[in-house]
Amino acid sequence: MLKVERLDEIKEYIKKNVTVSLDELVSVFGVSKNTIRRDVDILVKSGEFSKIYGGVSVNRSTIIPFQDRSIQNQSAKQQIAKQAASYVEDGDIIFIDSGTTTVEMFHFMKHKEVTVITNNMDFVIAALPFENLNVFSTGGMLERKTKSLTSIHNKEIIKGYNINKAFLASSGISLKNGVTNSLPVESYLKACVVEKSDEVFLLVDHHKFDKYSLTTYCSLEQIDYLLTDKQPAIPYLEFLKKHDISLMVTGK
């Protein structure tokens, strides 16, 4: 077998099995471990895969990160996302924030006819095959940790768009500090979105309550819908009622 053929097959094999040991590749392809090691080196350098001790794995960033990730509260996040997506209607112009909860909304709305504005790279990539989605990327510097794009120009850009519904995430909310986020430049964008959007949906699982991080991008009374997975504490309930904010609890 030619080397390139073997490399192609190894690629396919890894993609199929997500992670494989070098020993497994040795026995499947019948070449020495030395050769497998060199082949894996080539694949890793191409950027599609990454080396792990004793084996090789598909690159986390190239795979669409939905469903199969071992994130905390995955099913809770999916339920919140599903609930949020149910508010999306054909013809809407919506904003989708970056974040593990908001990005899960994709699956529950990918067949709707909507215009999506987002700072989320995963969402844009996932949306490529779905021509029913009219996608606007905010642009800016690629933030690899959150796979989001951030830019100082985001304010003018967002101002130019008319947003119907905004679906936002937060790394922590509290009555005192409002809705917070750890990256200042991202907070700036989110604040602009809150201002421009007719309706603001905040998606936060119950771990996010009474936490806060570096910057506050809006106060709690600016949101219209709060979606979470567990009934919040009494002070929150009173606050929500007082400010006429709809609460959606998806937990069982």
Add this chain to the structure above:
Amino acid sequence: MLKVERLDEIKEYIKKNVTVSLDELVSVFGVSKNTIRRDVDILVKSGEFSKIYGGVSVNRSTIIPFQDRSIQNQSAKQQIAKQAASYVEDGDIIFIDSGTTTVEMFHFMKHKEVTVITNNMDFVIAALPFENLNVFSTGGMLERKTKSLTSIHNKEIIKGYNINKAFLASSGISLKNGVTNSLPVESYLKACVVEKSDEVFLLVDHHKFDKYSLTTYCSLEQIDYLLTDKQPAIPYLEFLKKHDISLMVTGK
């Protein structure tokens, strides 16, 4: 069998099998390895195929997945891209245009330490695993045909960046109409880039000469380097010389 007939059949055979070893061709066509070697040489030089160790393979674009491997002149484009990428140095701030030629530059620069500004979605996706690349996406509406992002805000955004070298594509160039592009909103962005960039590189294969499409985004004298795969006609050579534009021809 005539030589040209055999060449045609070898072409078909390689296309059908994607990659074949020389030994296989020897036994299938019943000629000596020497002849096969000479035949393969001819096919490789024609640009449709590439030589691999022990065999020959159809040209494949490395970052764009298999499906649309039907891109014309793939190897010419790759050679132009390689030449262009050789101008990229560590520390540069470069702009990469959308287009099948420019996107191939990715491979030849993915390990360099550069800041990349681009409207090209493929480039951003491909760059995800390479943390040495500082990536800025221009943002805007997702144009699925060209996998590019376009926005009316591009002008302000580009103005905010200082660009070292710009690598641009065109759907057609001519002495009369300059450098042209089919999408007006994309042309607008390109025109801004030409203005802002210290050095402008234009990557066009020889088919693009004496063609033009809807909009002109800059005149020919505004570019600094013209990279192509075949020696252009005399009037172009005179024009280039007169305006002190460097010409790089990659074809042999």
Add this chain to the structure above:
DNA sequence: CACAAAATAACCAAAAGTTAACCATAATTT
């Protein structure tokens, strides 16, 4: 924390493939 097992990196040498040259012969063209 130390130890053993596993994985890795760095060499080396053998095997296979490549390139380029040369020549003789056969086929084709002029």
Add this chain to the structure above:
DNA sequence: AAATTATGGTTAACTTTTGGTTATTTTGTG
């Protein structure tokens, strides 16, 4: 018939690929 072209065989220097060996690093376990 002469000249040109295509083919096959051969050789030699060179490069790529591969598998084996050994030292070094990483990991898991008691």
